Amino acid sequence: MQKKISRRKFIKKTMGSILTLIAAGAGSYYYAREIEPRLLDINRHTIKHPLIPKSFDHFKIVQFSDTHLGFQYTLKQLDKLIDRINRLQPDIVLFTGDLMDEPNKFPKSDQIIPSLSNIQAPFGKFAIYGNHDHGGYGTDIYRDIMDKSGFTLLQNAAQEIKLLDDSRIHLIGLDDAMLGKPDLETATLDLPSDTYKILLAHEPDMAELAIYEGIHLQLSGHSHGGQVKIPFIGALITPPYSELYYEGFYELGEPHSPLTLYVNRGLGTTRLPFRFLSKPELTVFTLKKVN
Structure with missing residues (x-):
């Protein structure tokens, strides 16, 4: 027989549940605004490919992205x-766009130079x-x-990275897709077909074009990994050109010659000063040749 609960106990239990939800909400708000944006994940990955020259084994690439200085991210x-x-x-170090949130309103732009130097x-x-740049x-x-x-x-240009033994890979940089004039065909013009090619494209969905241009690895940012993610729902914020791909690794194109896309979650925030589960x-990418 089910035991009846008194009105007083019912009210007390209900109020306890409400207060618990309020406390959890307040705690989540504080965490998303004050704690998670100041954390840092250092993610390490090995990139393997037959076209990576043997002399590039253990060659280390660091990518950072989307600092959005001035909105929440500071010079410190x-x-x-x-x-x-x-x-x-x-x-080598690669920056994939959105240095300042509003470049013409950032009061200390001259102080960025000695830091990046x-x-x-x-x-x-x-x-x-990036679009904010x-x-x-x-x-x-x-x-x-x-x-x-x-x-x-x-900006729609390529750069050869050559070692002392004349082995090489190529970096390709694409102009921003939202406010620039990206031209991947021009950027890859006259590049040899037998070199490993890394594309820097701020918006990850540009990979839909890159799969047709002989690109092997694309590094992007822009999405902030969704910036705010809700369990069982996913990312709340996926800006234009990051609606297909917004975080981590993707393999695209033909299975025998895929494009590997990596989407970096970035460092700062924009529009909303929150990060949650992102x-x-x-x-850090380490290159390795495979047969």
Whole structure:
């Protein structure tokens, strides 16, 4: 026989449940605004491919993306990030766009240059445009910062990375898809078919075009990994050109010659000052030749 519950106990139990939900909601809000955006995942992956020259075995690539300085991410956080990057001892460093949230409104843009200049990478530092780099009248501001910081800005252009034994791979940088003029055909023009090719494209959904251009690895950002994810539902925020692919690895195209896409969750936030179940990310790729 089911035991009856008194009115007083029922009210007490109900109020306890309500207060628990309120506390959980307040705790989640605080975590998403104040804690998770300041965390950092360092994710390490090995990239294997027959076209990677043997001499590039253990060649280390560090990718960072989407700092959105000025919205929530600070110059102090950037300096800490750069220290982490240098401790990883990368061979090359790649930035996949969205340096400042609103370039023309960021009051300390000149202070970014000495910070980025501190990044050490013996085979170069490379960057591409994101939509926020073009937005806010930022096209020239961003280019000036990256040039003075020692970065090579790839805008529909390719760069050969060559070792002392003349073995090589190619980097290709694409202009932003939302506010720029991406031209993958021009960027890959006259590249040899027998070299390993890495495409930097801010928006991950550009992989739908890259699979037809002989690209082997595409590195993107833009999505922030959804920025806020709800269990059993998924990402709440998937901006244009990151609706198909928004986090982690994807294999696209023909099984015998796939394009590998990696979508970095980025470091900062935009629009909403929250991250939930989508921690900021720094990614380390180590190349390895396979037969």
